[in-house]
Amino acid sequence: MPELPEVEVVRAGIERHVVGATITRVDVLHPRPVRRDPRGPAGFAAALTGRRVDAVRRRGKYLWLPLDSGDALLGHLGMSGQILVQPPDAPAERHLRVRFALDGSDEGREMRFVDQRMFGGLSFSGGGAELPPEIAHIARDPLDPEFDDDLFVRRVRKRASGIKRQLLDQGLVSGVGNIYADEALWRARLHGERPGERLTAAQVRELLGHARDVMVAALGEGGTSFDALYVNVNGESGYFDRSLHAYGREGEPCDRCGTPVRRVAFMNRSSYFCPVCQPAPRRRRSASH
Helix, strand or coil, X not given: CCCHHHHHHHHHHHHHHHCCCEEEEEEECCCHHHCCCCCHHHHHHHHHCCCEECCCEEECXXXXXXXXXXXXXXXXXXXXXXXXXXXXXXXXXXXXXXXXEEECXXXXXXXXXXXXXXXXXEEEECCCCCCCHHHCCCCCCCCCCCCCHHHHHHHHHCCCCEHHHHXXXXXXXXXCCHHHHHXXXXXXXXXCCCEHHHCCHHHHHXXXXXXXXXXXXXXXXXXXXXXXCCCCCXXXXXXXXXXXXXXXXXXXXXXXXXXXXXXXXXXXXXXXXXXXXXXXXXXXXXXXC
16 A cells, blocks of 8 residues: 555645646546545536646645635545546556546646555545545644654553554554554564553654654655556656565565564554564563462
């Protein structure tokens, strides 16, 4: 699934090409991507037609395009969603789901929502230009200038749940997914099952710093691409997978100590870590002992 750096790469690309353009036509080619919009495909298209795109913003893994009406186009890429900007005469992509004709954009280009697995989606957010109410519950991300480090540290240290589970809690901190959680934990030498309440404030701050650093580094390389599903608006893949120290490296030697990287099941996904650099937490003895 695209994480914060990948979604930010897409956001910046859309911003370059579509801000100031007017949506002149919307073609919903499959109803599933707009399933969360109560207006249905026809109502979704009608609400957006004639509206000017004033900006492109992001909260965690969600994107939204504020419109001149004070409303917004809200989107999530899901597992395989792509937002591409193409010339109108470009051949339709195999999994093209929604097409937006743009007037006043670069050379009259189209914005296209392509999604093979169709876990992503788009919806019209009434009054959502500043922040769509549908995502108001999602926390800010570590790259947001208004992210509150002190509050994050306090909340983490009050919880008994493992630190990786907390990094993936979008109500606590958004945008950090499986890849960058594993990378930040490797850099901080922390096992993902370490309870938040057993971490010092300094450890939590260091981990937050590593999460920021790894996502900034990924942004500089266009994000992480493990297959052809994640691309930027020009259809190009990112290269940060070449810089990963933990994620996806099961059996390979740790870049720090040489111990083979281990993979374990975690929340219907996988966790990758070095068993030497990131020792598993010791279980506390029961009160009876």
